[in-house]
Amino acid sequence: MVSSRLPRLPRLPSLSRLHEVALDLAALVWPTACVACGADDRDCCTDCRARLRELPEMPTRELDGVACLVRGAYAGPLRAVLVAFKHDGRVGFCRLLADELRAPLLQAIRLASTHAHGPSSAPIVVPMPSRPRGERKRGYRHLDQLIAAALRVPRAPALRVRALRTTSGRVGQVGLRASERERNARRIAVRSSVRRLLRGRSVVLVDDIITTGASMRAGREALEQAGANVVAMVALCIAERRDATEDPAKSRMKF
Known part of the structure; x- marks a missing residue:
């Protein structure tokens, strides 16, 4: 008997994850650092962006x-x-x-x-x-x-x-x-x-x-x-x- 169920497709990465990967690749070509804390590879790192959003x-x-x-x-x-x-x-x-x-x-x-x-x-x-x-x-x-x-x-x-x-x-x-x-x-x-x-x-x-x-x-x-x-x-x-x-x-x- 042939199953009517479709095969499960692999889960695609989220857009946010793809964006992070793109930034990682860009940092290899154009090194950068966070303007706020100096962390490598991001113009404004994830932690500092979170601090912005969480300002009282x-x-x-x-x-x-x-x-x-x-x-x-x-x-x-x-x-x-x-x-x-x-x-x-x-x-x-x-x-x-x-x-x-x-x-x-x-x-x-x-x-x-x-x-x-x-x-x-x-x-x-x-x-x-x-x-x-x-x-x-x-x-x-x-x-x-x-x-x-x-x-x-x-x-x-x-x-x-x-x-x-x-x-x-x-x-x-x-x-x-x-x-x-x-x-x-x-x-x-x-x-x-x-x-x-x-x-x-x-x-x-x-x-x-x-x-x-x-x-x-x-x-x-x-x-x-x-x-x-x-x-x-x-x-x-x-x-x-x-x-x-x-x-x-x-x-x-x-x-």
Whole structure:
């Protein structure tokens, strides 16, 4: 009697396993090391990726009365991967960072949606601008890429608009004291081409790192002078500074 049962097919390796094998082969040709811990053979190793996913949820803060949502502290793997993406041209890290930005960004969009009126007034997501010199050196707008990747899945009911630009005299914020950051951050303006679009709209303002909050504060002020309503602010990281409270009147970020 001939059996009607089909022969059992061999189990195929999972896609994740095939991906790991591909990375192993690539490491033989192009040796690499984890940007966070230095482990061999991976740009960001399995353990450090797990540490990213397992970061504790940070409570919502306030910056001058506006909800401020942050993914994590500017430390550990989150800091290492962001620095590599932003300053070292490691564009492959965009998706990894976008996965971390997605939750606080979607939460902020939902909050902004409660202030919107009708489908034609969907919230607007505005990235903080980089200096043109930095963008030319980098070769890409890192924050624009992060936001686009974070909102790709799921598709969020929001518009992405490059509404802000830096003005003449703006320098990098790194190394400046809190009071110097405040003055430097004010060299920012709304693009004239989007002023009409912004008027009366709910806005979510996004940056990669918040330190003293000076840049976010200046961005909010410029947008609201153009008629927008900044409902929430979002950042991938928050970096605490010892001199952030040197002027209590200008350091109003709190839980």
